Amino acid sequence: MEVLLEGRAPxxxxxxxxxxxxxxxxxxxxxxxxxxxxxxxxARYVADGDYLAYDFxxxxxxxxxxxxEIIRQRRRxxxxxAEFTLHETALLTGAGCCDRIDVGFLGYGGYIGRxxxxxxxxxxxxxxxxxxxxxxxxxxxxPFLPVRNLLATDTLLxxxxxxxxxxxxxxxxxxxxxxxxxxxxxxVHQADLFGNARIFGTNLFALEAATAAKKxxxxxxxxxxxxxxxxxxxxTTIPYFLVDAVVHLPFGAYPGGxxxxxxxxxxxxxxxxxIQDDAAMQAYLEEYIYGVPDxxxxxxxxxxxxxxxxxxxxxxxxxxxx
Amino acid sequence: xxTVEFTDTEFMICAAARLLEDGKTxxxxxxxxxxxxxxxxxLYTPHLVQVFEFGAVGPRSLTPFVRGxxxxxxxxxxxxxxxxxxxxFSYAATGYIDYGMIGALQxxxxxxxxxxxxxxxxxxxxxxxxxxxxxxxxxxxxWKTIIVLKHxxxxxxxxxxxxxxxxxxxxxxxxxxxxxxRGTGPWRVxxxxxxxxxxxxxxxxxxxxxxxxxxxxxxxEGMGFEVKPAGSLEEMPPPGEEELRLLREEIDPSGIxxxxxxxxxVR
Numbered sequence: 001m002e003v004l005l006e007g008r009a010p011x012x013x014x015x016x017x018x019x020x021x022x023x024x025x026x027x028x029x030x031x032x033x034x035x036x037x038x039x040x041x042x043a044r045y046v047a048d049g050d051y052l053a054y055d056f057x058x059x060x061x062x063x064x065x066x067x068x069e070i071i072r073q074r075r076r077x078x079x080x081x082a083e084f085t086l087h088e089t090a091l092l093t094g095a096g097c098c099d100r101i102d103v104g105f106l107g108y109g110g111y112i113g114r115x116x117x118x119x120x121x122x123x124x125x126x127x128x129x130x131x132x133x134x135x136x137x138x139x140x141x142x143p144f145l146p147v148r149n150l151l152a153t154d155t156l157l158x159x160x161x162x163x164x165x166x167x168x169x170x171x172x173x174x175x176x177x178x179x180x181x182x183x184x185x186x187x188v189h190q191a192d193l194f195g196n197a198r199i200f201g202t203n204l205f206a207l208e209a210a211t212a213a214k215k216x217x218x219x220x221x222x223x224x225x226x227x228x229x230x231x232x233x234x235x236t237t238i239p240y241f242l243v244d245a246v247v248h249l250p251f252g253a254y255p256g257g258x259x260x261x262x263x264x265x266x267x268x269x270x271x272x273x274x275i276q277d278d279a280a281m282q283a284y285l286e287e288y289i290y291g292v293p294d295x296x297x298x299x300x301x302x303x304x305x306x307x308x309x310x311x312x313x314x315x316x317x318x319x320x321x322x
Numbered sequence: 323x324x325t326v327e328f329t330d331t332e333f334m335i336c337a338a339a340r341l342l343e344d345g346k347t348x349x350x351x352x353x354x355x356x357x358x359x360x361x362x363x364x365l366y367t368p369h370l371v372q373v374f375e376f377g378a379v380g381p382r383s384l385t386p387f388v389r390g391x392x393x394x395x396x397x398x399x400x401x402x403x404x405x406x407x408x409x410x411f412s413y414a415a416t417g418y419i420d421y422g423m424i425g426a427l428q429x430x431x432x433x434x435x436x437x438x439x440x441x442x443x444x445x446x447x448x449x450x451x452x453x454x455x456x457x458x459x460x461x462x463x464x465w466k467t468i469i470v471l472k473h474x475x476x477x478x479x480x481x482x483x484x485x486x487x488x489x490x491x492x493x494x495x496x497x498x499x500x501x502x503x504r505g506t507g508p509w510r511v512x513x514x515x516x517x518x519x520x521x522x523x524x525x526x527x528x529x530x531x532x533x534x535x536x537x538x539x540x541x542x543e544g545m546g547f548e549v550k551p552a553g554s555l556e557e558m559p560p561p562g563e564e565e566l567r568l569l570r571e572e573i574d575p576s577g578i579x580x581x582x583x584x585x586x587x588v589r
Contacts, residue, residue: 057376060393084376084455086390105352105455108390113450117442123450125438128375129459132407148415149462152488152500153434155454158444163501172501202377202393202404259395266389317384317395320404 004163004172009124011160012051012079014180016141022214027241031226033193034246038069038219038295041245045215046070050182051079052098053135053213055206058086058256059264061199063185065252065295066219071095072289081181082106083131084204087272093121094281095289104128109273111281125158126150128204130176135205137178138212144175184213187252188237189261189321191220195243196229196236200321201259203237210242219249221261251299251308260321263314265307326589328561330473330514331582332569333533335361336561338470338512342421347371349414349460351424352392354470357569357579358423360387364568371402373419375456377410379403385572389579411456414463417503422464424457426471428482431526431547432496433489433508435461435469436482444484454486461487462502466509472582473513475544490525514582516541517558518549531556535587560587 014022036044046052052070054063067088070078078098082089082105089107092098093115100122106112115121126134130150137145150156151163151174159176166173186206191197197218199206210216218238223246229236255272257264275281292298299308335354339362342348350359350372359372360383371380376393380402388394398404413419428436437457441448461467467489471477489508490496498504507525511518517531529551532541538551561569574580 057393059391084392103453106450106452108452116450117447119446122445125444125453127454127458128407128456129411132411136408148501148503149459149488151462151502152485152491152497153458154444154485155438155458155487166501172499174501201395202398202406204376204407206406208406208408257394264388264391264394269390315395317399319400321395 002165004165005156006162007156007159009158009160011177012179013177016143016178019180020141026214029241031194031240034195034243035193036245036247038066038247038249041217041247042066042069042073045217045244046075046183048076049078051081052183052185053081053083053181053209054088054185055204055209057084058088059269060256061187061201061253061258062088062256063187063219063252064254064256065249066185066187066217066247067091068289068295068298071097071285081131081179083128087269090272090275090281091285094278095285100124102126102131104131110276114276124160125155127155130159130161131179132205132208134176134179135208135212137176138180139208142178144177146173146175148173150174179212181209181213183215183217184209185217185219186210186238187219187249187258189220189258190222190224191218191246192224192226192229192240193246194226195238195240195246196226197238197243198235199237206237210238216243217245217247218243219247219252221250221252221258223248249295252295254299254303257311257315260318261315262308262311265311324589325586326560327584327586328566329580329582330585332561332566332580333585334470334472334512334514335569335580336565337517337558338423338468339365341468341510341512342367342370345369346420347373347418348421348423349373349419349464351457351460352455354425355423356392356397357387357573358470360385360573361565361568365565373410373413374398375407375410375459377405377407379405379410386575387573387579389576411459411463414459417465419464420466422460422467424460424467424469424487426469426477427451428477428479429469429471429511430479430482430489432491432493433467433469433511433520433527434482434485434491435487435489436484438484438486440483458487461489461508463506465506467507469508469511471511471513473515473541475546479546490520494523494525519552528552529555531558533558533587534560560589
C-alpha cells in the first residue's frame with residue numbers, strides 16, 4: 001500500500017485482537033448489578049494514564065459529575081478525547097489531570113488556549129467527524145477506516161492519519177486509526193442496575209464509544225426496572241454487557257442540562273468559561289470540586305435546591321424525549 | 323430617505339440568511355451559522371433542512387436561541403430525525419448536503435480556513451483556538467461552503483497560520499488532486515460588510531457585492547491579498563424591518579449575539 005502522506009501525531013492504538021482479548025477476559029456477559037457510587041466507579045475504572053472519552057457535550061447531557069470526581073481523585077496523565085467539549089478540557093488540564101488532548105473542538109474560553117500555548121498540555125489535531133469515525137473503527141474491530149476529509153490541510157499533518165492511494169478508485173484517501181478508549185463516560189436519562197441504558201435525543205457516538213472502550217461508566221438521571229427495557233427495546237441505546245459501572249447521579253450533567261429534565265445553568269457555565277488564569281482556575285476547583293466530598297454535597301452546598309428547581313421549571317420541551 | 327441603524331453582526335447574519343435556498347439542505351456549524359439558519363427558516367426557507375453534527379436533522383428551532391448551545395432541546399425541536407454524528411456526516415459524505423455554513427478565524431484567497439491558531443508554532447502558538455470541530459468535514463464534504471466572518475481585513479491573509487479546513491487549496495483542481503470529493507468547495511464568503519465569491523477558473527476570491535453606502539475600496543483596503551471586484555458589482559441592502567425585528571425580539575432578545583459595530587445605511 002502506497003502511503004502518500006502521514007500526520008506526525010502520536011496515537012493511542014490497540015491492536016483489534018488485543019482489544020478482543022480484553023473483552024473476552026474483562027467484560028462480563030452475565031447480568032450482574034453494577035451500581036456503584038461515583039467515587040467507587042472512578043476509583044475502580046479510571047487509572048492514571050488512561051485515554052478518556054465522553055458523550056455528549058458540556059452543555060447537554062455531559063458526564064460532568066463524573067469528570068468532577070476524576071478531578072477530585074486527582075488522576076494524572078490522562079489523554080482526553082475533546083469531542084464537542086467546551087470546558088472539560090480546561091478543568092482537567094487546570095487540575096493537572098490531563099497532559100494530552102485529541103482535538104475535535106479543544107474547548108472554549110481563555111484558559112485552555114493559554115495552557116496549550118504555554119505547553120502545559122500537548123494537543124493532537126483531529127476533527128469531530130474523524131474522531132467519531134475512529135470510534136466507529138474501534139467499535140467495528142478494524143484497525144482503521146477511510147474518510148474523504150482531513151485531506152489538504154495542516155490538520156492532517158498534525159494528526160495521526162495517513163493518506164494512501166485507494167486501491168479501488170486510484171485516488172488519494174485518508175485513513176484514520178481505530179480508537180479504543182480506556183474509559184468511556186456517558187451520562188444518560190435512564191439505566192437499569194445491570195447497565196442497560198437509554199439516551200433520549202441525539203448523541204455523538206454513545207454506542208460506538210461504549211463498544212470501543214475497555215471500561216464504560218454510565219451515570220444516569222434515573223434508575224429503571226430491567227423489565228422496562230424489554231418492553232421497549234428500540235429505546236436501548238447501550239446494552240448492559242458493554243457497561244462496567246452504573247452510577248445514579250441525578251443532575252449529573254450540571255452545569256449543563258439534560259433534555260426534558262433540566263436546563264443548563266448558563267450563569268455557572270459563563271463563570272467556568274471566563275476563567276483565564278491559573279489563580280482563578282485553582283480557586284474554582286477548590287470551591288466547587290476539591291472543597292466538596294461528592295456530587296450530592298456539591299448540589300446541596302454549591303448549587304442549592306432552589307436553583308435546581310428553577311432549571312427543572314425551564315425544561316418545558318418534553319416531546320420526543322421518552 | 324429613511325436610514326436604518328443596525329450592527330455589523332446583524333447585517334452579516336441577514337446577508338448570509340439571504341443566500342440560502344428553500345427546499346435544500348444545509349450543514350450548520352456552531353455559533354453564528356445557527357442564528358443565520360434560524361432567521362432564514364423564519365423568513366425565506368421554511369423547507370430548508372438543517373443538519374447538525376451532533377445528530378439533529380431538520381429541526382424547527384425554538385427561539386430565543388440559547389447562546390452557546392448545540393443539541394439542547396430548543397434547537398433540535400421538532401426535527402425530522404435524531405441520530406448520531408457518524409450518520410449526520412454520512413449525509414454530507416454521500417452528497418445529500420447542498421450547503422455548509424461555518425465560521426473562520428482567517429481565510430486565504432482560495433477560501434482555505436484557519437480556525438486553529440494564530441502566530442507561533444503548532445506546539446507553541448501565540449494564540450490557540452478551538453480548532454476544526456466539525457468544520458473540516460463541512461468544508462470537505464458539502465457541495466457549497468458558505469464562510470461567515472466579521473469583516474476585519476487582518477483575517478484575510480495570503481498565507482494562513484494553519485490550514486484547518488480546505489478551500490480550493492492553491493487553485494483549480496487542487497481539491498480533487500488531494501482526494502476531496504469532486505465538485506465541492508467554498509462558494510461564498512459573507513462578511514459584516516460585503517459578499518465574496520470565487521472565480522470559476524482561478525478559484526481565487528473576488529468581490530461580488532458590498533453593503534449599500536460603502537465603496538469597494540473601503541472593503542478591500544488592508545486585506546492581505548488582492549481581490550478583484552466582479553464585473554457587475556452589486557449593492558447589498560441593509561437589514562429590513564422584519565429581519566431586525568426577528569433578530570432583536572425573537573432570536574436574540576438578550577442582544578448578546580447580535581451586538582457589534584453600529585452602522586447605518588439608506589433603506
